[in-house]
Amino acid sequence: xxxxxxxxxxxxxxxxxxxxxxxxxxxxxxxxxxxxxxxxxxxxxxxxxxxxxxxxxxxxxxxxxxxxxxxxxxxxxxxxxxxxxxxxxxxxxxxxxxxxxxxxxxxxxxxxxxxxxxxxxxxxxxxxxxxxxxxxxxxxxxxxxxxxxxxxxxxxxxxxxxxxxxxxxxxxxxxxxxxxxxxxxxxxxxxxxxxxxxxxxxxxxxxxxxxxxxxxxxxxxxxxxxxxxxxxxxxxxxxxxxxxxxxxxxxxxxxxxxxxxxxxxxxxxxxxxxxxxxxxxxxxxxxxxxxxxxxxxxxxxxxxxxxxxxxxxxxxxxxxxxxxxx
Amino acid sequence: xxxxxxxxxxxxxxxxxxxxxxxxxxxxxxxxxxxxxxxxxxxxxxxxxxxxxxxxxxxxxxxxxxxxxxxxxxxxxxxxxxxxxxxxxxxxxxxxxxxxxxxxxxxxxxxxxxxxxxxxxxxxxxxxxxxxxxxxxxxxxxxxxxxxxxxxxxxxxxxxxxxxxxxxxxxxxxxxxxxxxxxxxxxxxxxxxxxxxxxxxxxxxxxxxxxxxxxxxxxxxxxxxxxxxxxxxxxxxxxxxxxxxxxxxxxxxxxxxxxxxxxxxxxxxxxxxxxxxxxxxxxxxxxxxxxxxxxxx
Numbered sequence: 001x002x003x004x005x006x007x008x009x010x011x012x013x014x015x016x017x018x019x020x021x022x023x024x025x026x027x028x029x030x031x032x033x034x035x036x037x038x039x040x041x042x043x044x045x046x047x048x049x050x051x052x053x054x055x056x057x058x059x060x061x062x063x064x065x066x067x068x069x070x071x072x073x074x075x076x077x078x079x080x081x082x083x084x085x086x087x088x089x090x091x092x093x094x095x096x097x098x099x100x101x102x103x104x105x106x107x108x109x110x111x112x113x114x115x116x117x118x119x120x121x122x123x124x125x126x127x128x129x130x131x132x133x134x135x136x137x138x139x140x141x142x143x144x145x146x147x148x149x150x151x152x153x154x155x156x157x158x159x160x161x162x163x164x165x166x167x168x169x170x171x172x173x174x175x176x177x178x179x180x181x182x183x184x185x186x187x188x189x190x191x192x193x194x195x196x197x198x199x200x201x202x203x204x205x206x207x208x209x210x211x212x213x214x215x216x217x218x219x220x221x222x223x224x225x226x227x228x229x230x231x232x233x234x235x236x237x238x239x240x241x242x243x244x245x246x247x248x249x250x251x252x253x254x255x256x257x258x259x260x261x262x263x264x265x266x267x268x269x270x271x272x273x274x275x276x277x278x279x280x281x282x283x284x285x286x287x288x289x290x291x292x293x294x295x296x297x298x299x300x301x302x303x304x305x306x307x308x309x310x311x312x313x314x315x316x317x318x319x320x321x322x323x324x325x326x
Numbered sequence: 327x328x329x330x331x332x333x334x335x336x337x338x339x340x341x342x343x344x345x346x347x348x349x350x351x352x353x354x355x356x357x358x359x360x361x362x363x364x365x366x367x368x369x370x371x372x373x374x375x376x377x378x379x380x381x382x383x384x385x386x387x388x389x390x391x392x393x394x395x396x397x398x399x400x401x402x403x404x405x406x407x408x409x410x411x412x413x414x415x416x417x418x419x420x421x422x423x424x425x426x427x428x429x430x431x432x433x434x435x436x437x438x439x440x441x442x443x444x445x446x447x448x449x450x451x452x453x454x455x456x457x458x459x460x461x462x463x464x465x466x467x468x469x470x471x472x473x474x475x476x477x478x479x480x481x482x483x484x485x486x487x488x489x490x491x492x493x494x495x496x497x498x499x500x501x502x503x504x505x506x507x508x509x510x511x512x513x514x515x516x517x518x519x520x521x522x523x524x525x526x527x528x529x530x531x532x533x534x535x536x537x538x539x540x541x542x543x544x545x546x547x548x549x550x551x552x553x554x555x556x557x558x559x560x561x562x563x564x565x566x567x568x569x570x571x572x573x574x575x576x577x578x579x580x581x582x583x584x585x586x587x588x589x590x591x592x593x594x595x596x597x598x599x600x601x602x603x604x605x606x607x608x609x610x611x612x613x614x615x616x617x618x619x620x621x622x623x
Contacts, residue, residue, distance in 0.1 A: 024515065030519035031436055037428035039439070041453055041493065044486055052465040072556035098461040105360030113357055122361065124612075129368050131604045133547025136597045140371045143590060164450065188367045189520045195364075217349035242455065249457025250574070251550040256582050276550070278457045283463075283554055298463040302456065313448060323540045 050300060056296035058289055067296065070261040074286070079293035081300065083262040087179065087274035088301075091254065092247040094183025094268065099247075100189045100240055106191075111205075112224060123196070125231035130192035138157055138256035142177065146257055149184075150176030153269040174269035177259035182274070186232045186247045194243040201235025201319070202228055234319025241312030245305045251276035275301045372601075379598025382591050388599065392560040392577065394586045399432075399591035406562035407577040407596060411603075413557065413566040414573055417545045418484035422545075423538045425485075426492025427527070433493070452463070453490040459550040459582050461486045466554040475557040475568035481571070483551035490542045495537025495567045499530040502621035508607040517593035532618030536611035543607035547600055574600045 053060075059079060060067065069080030106126060110119045153174040160166040205228050215225035229236075259271020260281060275297045283294045382399050393402030429450070437443020465483040473479070503526050511521045527534070552558070558580060559569035574596050581593030 010374055017592050027517040027519040030431075030522070034428045034432035034436055037425045038432035038443070038493075040425060041429065041446055041450045041490060044489070045449060045453060045456075047468060048456070048464045052460070052556070055463075055467045055471075071355035102360040102363050105357045108366060109361055113354060125365055125368070127608075129364065131543060131547075131601070132368070132371055133549070133575060133600055133604065135370065135547065135549040135578045136375060136601060139593055139597055140374055143593075144360055144370075144374050147619055167572055188364075191364050192609045210347070219346055221350040221353040222346070246456045249455070249459065251457065251459040252579055264433070276457055279459050279463065280550055290543055295463055295467070297467075298460050302460045305455055305460075306452060312455075313451050317448075 002202060008145040024203050024285045036182055045306075049299075052302065056299050058290050059292040059296040062289060063293075074282075074290045074293075077127075077289060079296075081275075081293070081297055084273055084275040084278050084297060085300070086264050087258065087303075088248050088276075089257065090179050090268070090272070091182045091186055091274055092244055093245040094180060094188055095186035096240060096244055098184060098187035099194055100244060102187075103194035103239070103243070104198050104236060105193050106195045107202050108224060108228070109293060110195075110199050112228065123199075125196050126192050129188060134189065134250060134252040135256075137185050138253035141181065141257040142252060144157050145185070146176030146181050148176075149181060150174065153178070153180070157269055168266045169268055171267060173267065175271045175316065177257050177271055178259065178269050179272040180268045181252045181259040182272075182277075183255050183268075186250055189250055190243040190246045190316055193246060194239050197239035197242060197316070198232070198236050201232035201239070202260065205231045223293060232319075234315055234322070238312045238316030238319065241308055241315065244310060245308040248308070249276060249301060249305050251280050256278040344623040352402070372384075375594060375597050375601055378591065378594035379596075381584070383598055385578065387592075387595055389591050391562065392572075393587045395581070395586075398454040398588040401588070404574065404592060404596045404599065406560065407572050408575045409562055409564070410477065410556070410571045410573040411546060411575075411600075413564075414480045414484065414552070414571065415542060417478065417481035418488060419538070419542050420546055421481060422485035422488035422541070423492055426538075426541075427534060428498055428608055429489070429493045429528075430496035431522055432505070433497050435518070435526065450493045454494065455489075457550070458483075458487055458548050459553075460555050462551040467560050472486070473553065474568070475570045476537070476568050477556055477571040477576055478568075479555035479562065480552045480571065481566070482553050484545040484548060487548060487551060488545050491516055491541040491544065492536035492538055496530070496534050499533030499537065499619075499621070500526060502533070503529045529620060532614055532620060536614040536619065539607050539611035543604045543611070546607070547575055547604055549573075549579050552576050574603075 063069075064310065066080060068082050068085070069078075071080045072083055106122075110122060114122065120177040138140055153170075153176070155171050157172045157174040160170040161172060163170045163171075170273045196229060209227040210223055211218075213227045218226060254274060255277035258273060258277050260273055260277070262273045262278070263270070265272070279294050283291065286294055291324075387403035388407040388408055390403030392404060392406055428453065429446070433443050433447050437446070456592045464480050465485070469482060507525055507529055508521055511525045518523070552573055553576065556573065556580045558572050558576040558577065559570040559573065561573045563569050578593050578596045578600065581589045584590060584593070
């Protein structure tokens with residue numbers, strides 16, 4: 001957001017005035033219209049918070065602190081959200097572990113390795129990943145990817161079965177639709193945004209830093225570690241956080257491939273559930289307190305993603321400001 | 327580099343050798359591998375969608391009504407979903423693009439460095455991170471509970487998702503318009519509104535249109551905001567303002583969880599249609615950027 005630095009040559013104070021000193025009505029009206037459209041963003045965000053919380057209030061008041069309990073049993077009117085919060089965290093972390101190294105690798109490839117004229121087609125290809133709609137990832141994930149990868153899970157699972165730590169992470173039960181499958185699909189989906197944001201910061205490393213490192217006899221890797229990464233750390237952290245926010249809120253692909261089972265388990269190859277997926281799958285049939293509980297999950301999701309996005313944007317902006325200052 | 331020999335007392339200009347060189351090569355190879363890792367799933371998805379979708383897609387598939395899930399792949403089509411997607415996305419575009427452009431005009435032309443403008447800019451960035459399912463719940467609470475399911479409700483949810491994206495892309499484009507253009511028209515005595523509408527916006531038009539098209543492409547593929555706003559029926563609904571509707575992504579979602587092979591085949595056909603729409607919009611956007619954008623990044 002660099003509005004902050006933009007010199008405004010003709011701010012409202014310098015706006016054209018008629019010789020009589022009054023601004024024409026149309027001019028004033030246009031400004032108000034523009035201001036109203038800008039304010040709409042704030043209004044919508046506030047309205048989201050108010051209306052969804054209102055709809056979820058019966059869940060919050062009925063359960064109190066028990067909203068984070070582990071029992072989710074709509075038939076018995078028990079709505080503890082912990083399993084979904086856990087699933088959201090696990091799938092997002094798996095997605096980040098896969099997507100971040102890949103995205104940073106591609107960003108470095110684009111800015112440090114390939115010549116400029118090759119970078120553009122590579123960017124187009126990576127951006128295509130973002131053009132594939134969520135539901136198409138889900139369709140492919142459940143009909144093609146999950147049936148294929150479940151054999152791999154099964155053989156890893158039988159191999160890791162007895163080993164202490166690995167066994168509890170990768171051991172049986174294994175299923176094609178699982179936490180891990182959801183994490184992988186999420187990784188595909190967040191790679192483009194993490195890549196493009198990382199590339200934005202690695203591209204702003206001053207040429208003089210690079211050339212200085214090369215002049216000292218550094219190899220490309222040494223130059224990246226000594227000049228590029230220290231300079232772009234903050235921006236990459238911001239990019240990762242934005243990726244995390246996306247991974248937490250992504251709904252439809254996950255709803256199809258996560259396996260739809262509200263369980264808390266360390267077994268990554270077992271079916272699970274997360275917050276957006278349970279809302280998508282259950283909300284249509286829900287009523288009464290069930291509906292309020294799902295709405296409440298939406299409120300929690302909104303709060304989590306807003307917090308993460310505020311932090312991420314803050315980090316990105318601060319690192320951008322520091323760079324401009326330097 | 328063989329010609330350059332490192333003599334005593336001079337800097338070592340030879341290519342790095344040994345472990346340093348090996349590490350450097352490994353790093354380069356890893357970067358290429360990460361690129362390959364990213365395009366493998368893309369290639370697989372596109373290949374599968376095209377291979378499975380092309381065999382069911384035809385003009386009658388795109389226009390016929392949606393049959394029951396049990397029906398074989400040769401029967402029926404996705405006509406109502408195509409109609410619904412066009413109606414809902416078009417309405418969302420009409421709602422979101424003018425407001426988004428005006429919002430960006432406020433940020434860039436009026437707001438300047440003020441606290442309010444910075445806050446709006448920051449929050450619209452944050453708003454791009456609001457999960458689409460939350461937008462669906464929001465429109466459900468504020469609209470559907472009072473006025474019932476309709477294409478309009480779905481369009482409102484999509485418009486909420488598009489708004490911050492349009493603001494951001496338009497803002498970037500307005501920043502690229504040189505101040506000398508603005509100053510020139512102020513010097514001629516134009517009011518600020520006139521300068522904005524007749525000079526600044528036309529100068530940035532190419533970029534604004536292509537940014538808006540990319541936002542439309544994203545919105546057309548969204549499912550989550552539509553689940554609880556249009557209700558996903560199978561009958562065609564020409565009236566976008568009232569009554570339950572359907573859309574391509576919603577139909578794909580339903581068909582993906584169906585056990586019947588006919589329904590799954592129609593899902594692939596619908597997926598190919600949806601991807602084709604998104605790609606066409608993206609290519610048009612790129613074309614407009616290349617051809618008409620006067621000030622590129």
